[in-house]
Amino acid sequence: MIAEARPGAVGKPGVSGDASAARAGAASRLPATGVPARGWHAVAIVAGAAFTFALIVVPLLLVFYEAFAGGGSAIARAFGDAYAQSAIVLSLEVAAVTVVFTTLFGLLAGWTLAMYRFPGKAILQSVIDVPLSVSPVVAGLAILLCVSERSPFGAWLLTHGIRVAFAPPGIALATIFVTFPYVSRAFSAYLRERGRELEEAAFVLGASLWQTLWRVTLPDARRALAGGILLTNARALGEFGAVSVISGHIRGLTNTIPLHIENLYNEDSFAEAFALAAGLATLTIALTALRALIDSRVAAARRE
Amino acid sequence: MFLTNAIKRDAVPGRSLALGTTLTLLTLCVIIPLAAVAATAAGMSGPALERALLSPRALAAFRLTFGASLLAAAVDVVAGTLVAWILVSFRFAGRTVLDAVVDIPFALPTAVTGIAFATLYGPNGPLGAVLLAHGIHVAYTPAGVALALTFVGFPFVVRSVGPVLAAMPREFDEAAASLGATPFGRLVSITLPLLAPAMLAGFALALARALGEYGSVVFISGNMPLRTEIVPLLIMTRLQEFDDSGAAAIAVVLLLASFLLLLGIAAIERRLIVSRVRA
Numbered sequence: 081m082i083a084e085a086r087p088g089a090v091g092k093p094g095v096s097g098d099a100s101a102a103r104a105g106a107a108s109r110l111p112a113t114g115v116p117a118r119g120w121h122a123v124a125i126v127a128g129a130a131f132t133f134a135l136i137v138v139p140l141l142l143v144f145y146e147a148f149a150g151g152g153s154a155i156a157r158a159f160g161d162a163y164a165q166s167a168i169v170l171s172l173e174v175a176a177v178t179v180v181f182t183t184l185f186g187l188l189a190g191w192t193l194a195m196y197r198f199p200g201k202a203i204l205q206s207v208i209d210v211p212l213s214v215s216p217v218v219a220g221l222a223i224l225l226c227v228s229e230r231s232p233f234g235a236w237l238l239t240h241g242i243r244v245a246f247a248p249p250g251i252a253l254a255t256i257f258v259t260f261p262y263v264s265r266a267f268s269a270y271l272r273e274r275g276r277e278l279e280e281a282a283f284v285l286g287a288s289l290w291q292t293l294w295r296v297t298l299p300d301a302r303r304a305l306a307g308g309i310l311l312t313n314a315r316a317l318g319e320f321g322a323v324s325v326i327s328g329h330i331r332g333l334t335n336t337i338p339l340h341i342e343n344l345y346n347e348d349s350f351a352e353a354f355a356l357a358a359g360l361a362t363l364t365i366a367l368t369a370l371r372a373l374i375d376s377r378v379a380a381a382r383r384e
Numbered sequence: 385m386f387l388t389n390a391i392k393r394d395a396v397p398g399r400s401l402a403l404g405t406t407l408t409l410l411t412l413c414v415i416i417p418l419a420a421v422a423a424t425a426a427g428m429s430g431p432a433l434e435r436a437l438l439s440p441r442a443l444a445a446f447r448l449t450f451g452a453s454l455l456a457a458a459v460d461v462v463a464g465t466l467v468a469w470i471l472v473s474f475r476f477a478g479r480t481v482l483d484a485v486v487d488i489p490f491a492l493p494t495a496v497t498g499i500a501f502a503t504l505y506g507p508n509g510p511l512g513a514v515l516l517a518h519g520i521h522v523a524y525t526p527a528g529v530a531l532a533l534t535f536v537g538f539p540f541v542v543r544s545v546g547p548v549l550a551a552m553p554r555e556f557d558e559a560a561a562s563l564g565a566t567p568f569g570r571l572v573s574i575t576l577p578l579l580a581p582a583m584l585a586g587f588a589l590a591l592a593r594a595l596g597e598y599g600s601v602v603f604i605s606g607n608m609p610l611r612t613e614i615v616p617l618l619i620m621t622r623l624q625e626f627d628d629s630g631a632a633a634i635a636v637v638l639l640l641a642s643f644l645l646l647l648g649i650a651a652i653e654r655r656l657i658v659s660r661v662r663a
Contacts, residue, residue: 125476128467135463135535136488139500142510146503185409192402204406211414213642215596216494217616218635222417225424225628253413260413280395289398318493321598321616325623338495338599345499345603354503357496368491369484 140361147358150351158344158355166332167340170248174323174336175316178255182312183305186263191297193264194271195279205268211260220325223254246328251336254322259312266308270301273382303378307371314367318360421639424632436633441609442618446637449615452526453594456533460590461583464541471542472549486542489535494599501532502603524606529614532600537590544586545579548656552578585652592645596638 147155158164189208193201211219227234227244237244244250278300282292298305320338327334335343337360344353428436436442470476471483489497505512505522512523522528552575560570576583598616605612613621615638622631 121470121474124466125470125474128463128470129478129482131463132467132482132485132538135538136485138511139497139504139535140488140492142504143496143500185406185413188402188409189406192399192406195396196399196403198399198403204410207414208410210418213592213596213646214418215598215616215635215638215642217598217619218421218596218638219417221619221623221631221635222421224623225420225632226417228628230626230628231420256413257417276396283395283397292396314491318496320493320495320498321596324598325620338493341495341499342603345502350503353499357493357499360493361491361496364493365488365491368487372484372487 143354143361144358146350146354150355154351155355158352159359161352163331163335164340164352164356167335167337170251170334171317171336171338174248174252174255175313177252178259178316179309179312181256182259183263183309185260186265186267186305186308189264190267190271191293193268195276208264209261211257214258216258216319216321217325219257220254220322223250223257223322224326227253245326246330246334248334250326251323251334254326255316255319258319258322259315262312262315263305263308266304266311267301270304270378271297274300303374303381307374307378310367310371310374314364314371317367318364418639421632421635424629425636428629428633432629433633436622436627436630437637441613442634444610445613445615445618445634448526448529448612449595450641452530452533452614453591455530456537456594457587457590459530459534460537460541461587464538464586464590465545465579465583468542468546468549472546486539489537489539494536494597495603497532497535497600498603501528501535501600505531505604523604524608524612526612528604528606529601529612532604533594533597536597536600537594540589540593541583541586544589545582548579548582581652581656585649585656588645588649588652592642592649595641595645 159168193205214222224245225231227237227250229235229238229245234245242249244253278296279292282296287295318338319336320342323336324339324342327336327339329335329339329343331340331343337356341353341356341360344350344356425433467482467486471479471486502523503509505515505528507513507516507523509523515522520527522531556574556578557570560574565573596616598614598620601614602617605614605617607613607617615634619631619634619638622628622634
């Protein structure tokens, strides 16, 4: 119950020491108690709410105001533009590839961390979490140094006709780097919390590895997995810094939605930029909210 | 006896395969790219390294990024602790809305945050014009950088402090009150000391995020070398000049800073857990 009351950055021993729990937008669960405010408490509440409103709500409202201020024609132009559509398609493709890869890795790593004993487990966990604390620009640089035409590997790929840097594969690699730990964290935290008795029982009863994974573990952990996948998706769609380094900003070819928003903004097409921004923000906020909802379901199920 | 040992050792098969594949993917996707950054920087000559890190332009960028990040994290600690406290302690209309709003900076893509702040506080923006009329420049100044960084760091403090506040033992506070301590005295001598590790953790998390932040800042900062150029943008600029090693050297400094912060956060969290177990 104490652990229950402490979601967020202050993690459990095995998963402490990283920005992720908080960065992952840990759903908060307000205590049911709490006294009705009165007197100087009301002043504090107004001050805190006013600060939050000015810092967070006002910019968000501006995004939607500017999106609609241009009228329906600007919105139609923003979404009907061929470059915008190719950016939307590329973002969706990159997000899809990233989600598949991050989920496969997350299943594998989460399973490994939760099911086996081996030396250096804490170190492995920390290394998996490293991308959470790396600047997006540094992440993009790290991938670029490996695959650019100035690197041996990138040059070798190019001689075989495979372009990675300044092309969609590089964008996907950078996005995979920044979302790498999300599914793994959600999955392994859930499995460790509930223990490995279910799996041990399945194996003792003669189930194979695949049977156990498909019939026992995945059905049981589906909500925790869904939370990690939604977060990966939101982050992949909105990623800007890492992708900016490696994309080359080629319109119609390597522009994702956030990069296209940047282009529109810099050439003073504000109405179109904010229309796309409002669409993207709606999508990522919806994905994050859905994750918070699922998380609170997981927490409620655990309390029972 | 034999059976329990067998279960302990082999209950879940596939250890070598799972561990091996995990390590391979981790090496390919994370370790090799980061090692490439370190190797590129390590291959530089002394003078080249000095040019990359100690040129006036680089020093100005480091000063701005570290200064604005520290300022933003400090503002976040004060405001975030206040918001965590009112969320945990009181019932009031709109409490769940406020709680949800706190997480919006996590969810909003950084480019969207960036253009929103640049427009809002720009010279012609709804707030920027008003502030400008009073002689306050926000856009294209370090203040604008700090403002955007305050936004991205805010939820880290609220989500670090809130849960600790909710689980805090009430006995000391009640005892002090029964002995005649004033609300302010109790806040200073009881609540804040108990809360300090969580506030410090939130500060470090907000700082770590701010140091590497790019998208939220580049639109409002104006990106003038020596004045409003942040470190991640300088990395970007060096890359556009095909100066891979210069970019890598600066990146290594950022990486070291965030790893040191992570170690600090881990130490604070261990203390928090120990004190929780003792309690």
